[in-house]
Amino acid sequence: MYPFSFTKAPSTRAAVEAGRRGGRYIAGGTTLVDLMRETVERPDTLVDISALPLDEVTVTERGGLRIGALVTMSEAAAHRKVRTLYPVVSQALELSASAQLRNMATIGGNIMQRTRCTYFRDVTATCNKREPGSGCAAREGVNRSHAILGTSDDCVATHPSDVAVAFAALEAQVQLLGPDGERAVPIADFLLRPGTTPQREQALKRGELITAVEIPAHPRPLKSGYLKVRDRQSYEFALTSAAVALHIRGGMIREALVAAGGVGTVPWKLPTVERALIGERPSERLWARASASAADGAQPLEHNRFKVELLKRTVERQLRIVGDSR
Numbered sequence: 001m002y003p004f005s006f007t008k009a010p011s012t013r014a015a016v017e018a019g020r021r022g023g024r025y026i027a028g029g030t031t032l033v034d035l036m037r038e039t040v041e042r043p044d045t046l047v048d049i050s051a052l053p054l055d056e057v058t059v060t061e062r063g064g065l066r067i068g069a070l071v072t073m074s075e076a077a078a079h080r081k082v083r084t085l086y087p088v089v090s091q092a093l094e095l096s097a098s099a100q101l102r103n104m105a106t107i108g109g110n111i112m113q114r115t116r117c118t119y120f121r122d123v124t125a126t127c128n129k130r131e132p133g134s135g136c137a138a139r140e141g142v143n144r145s146h147a148i149l150g151t152s153d154d155c156v157a158t159h160p161s162d163v164a165v166a167f168a169a170l171e172a173q174v175q176l177l178g179p180d181g182e183r184a185v186p187i188a189d190f191l192l193r194p195g196t197t198p199q200r201e202q203a204l205k206r207g208e209l210i211t212a213v214e215i216p217a218h219p220r221p222l223k224s225g226y227l228k229v230r231d232r233q234s235y236e237f238a239l240t241s242a243a244v245a246l247h248i249r250g251g252m253i254r255e256a257l258v259a260a261g262g263v264g265t266v267p268w269k270l271p272t273v274e275r276a277l278i279g280e281r282p283s284e285r286l287w288a289r290a291s292a293s294a295a296d297g298a299q300p301l302e303h304n305r306f307k308v309e310l311l312k313r314t315v316e317r318q319l320r321i322v323g324d325s326r
Contacts, residue, residue: 001036008048012177012209015049020179020207023047027070028104030097031113038121040114040130054108054211057081063217066175069108069210073163074099076107086215088224088243092166095228098235108210111164111174111191112202115157116237117146128154129198144303145239148311150265151299155198158262159191160237165261166226168269169243172215178208187213191266219247219255227318229262229310238262240311242318246277253277253323260294263311270294273315282323291316 007023009015019025024043026032027050035041054070057079065085067076076082077093096102096110119125119137126135138146138156146156164187173184190203224245230236241261247254256277258270276290294315295308 002039002042004036004043005045006048007045008050009052012052012054012211015047015052016177016179016207016209018045018047019209021045025049025209027106028072028109030101030105031109035114035121039123040121049209060214060217065215067107067213067215069175069212070106073097073102073105073107073110076163077102085222086166086170086224086245088166088169088226088245089163089215091226092162092228092241092243095226096162107163107213110161111167111187111213112210113160114201116160117157118142120157129157129194129201132197132199139301142303143301145237146301146304147265148263148295148298148300148304148307149260149268150193152194152196152198152265154196155194155265156301157194157198157265158237159264159266161267162226162228162238162241162261164191165241165259165267166243167213167215168267169245169257169259170215170218170224171257172213174210175212175214176204176208177211178205180205182211184214187267188269193265218245218257219249221249222247222255223322224257225318225322227314227321229314240307240314242315244315244318244322246282246319246322248282248323251281253280253282258315258319260311260315263295263298263307270315272296277319284320287316287319287323291319 023045026046054068056068058066073093077090083090120127125137147158167187172187174190228238228241243259245257256274258273260268272293273290295311
């Protein structure tokens with residue numbers, strides 16, 4: 001552990017000012033502290049934001065849902081409005097980490113967490129995300145858990161968050177406060193693909209603080225759910241996952257929202273699957289036909305080729321679960 005200073009922010013404005021000067025925000029600390037122990041992260045200053053008033057879940061004027069950045073994962077999963085309006089979010093949270101971590105980790109921190117790539121966390125390995133220009137050991141190494149979508153020559157690491165996949169499916173926005181004021185960024189634009197700059201993972205400006213994640217209103221009724229496929233049922237990251245939300249009225253799918261996890265460098269929206277569903281009547285044939293395009297554009301590596309077929313089957317299964325539910 002390297003020396004660092006620690007300060008507690010008394011207000012959001014004070015936090016932003018400390019961030020503008022280079023401080024790193026910390027709340028639950030379930031990711032950052034681990035990375036500091038492993039010397040992957042070496043911040044000079046930590047800014048504790050845990051006392052800020054960003055810990056509420058509220059319904060927006062238009063009928064969406066606003067989840068404060070400091071709401072813990074367990075609080076969000078258990079919240080009545082989250083469970084009622086967007087069960088896909090509750091399920092994604094409950095399938096994440098352990099109960100102890102969910103009690104500490106926050107929504108803002110969860111979508112900010114860094115990859116679980118073993119080469120990124122091993123400071124003796126080459127990693128462009130950790131040390132730009134050093135190379136990517138995962139490309140020729142053990143890459144069974146790595147991404148098949150959104151990769152580049154510089155990085156093939158997956159984004160680890162489950163709830164970010166649900167947020168991506170629901171087209172949520174990340175609410176930010178910075179030195180220049182407030183702004184909202186769609187989560188699809190907030191989490192960045194690696195390209196040639198894998199060390200830049202979020203579209204944050206210096207000093208910006210996540211204040212909330214806002215899910216827009218969707219037509220009712222909206223059936224939704226999250227499916228996570230992993231090597232074991234307890235405390236394991238996804239090999240593949242699928243977040244699905246369907247608005248079915250008059251026996252026809254009027255709106256479809258689908259995203260995948262465990263396979264992309266960011267939560268992976270599946271617009272081709274969505275388009276194949278809209279205007280159709282639920283059926284076994286439809287689920288199979290729509291999910292066939294789920295892995296379009298995939299670039300598998302030596303050890304993760306199985307993810308192509310597994311992703312299609314994961315999406316098909318979750319479409320069936322949500323679409324056939326009553």
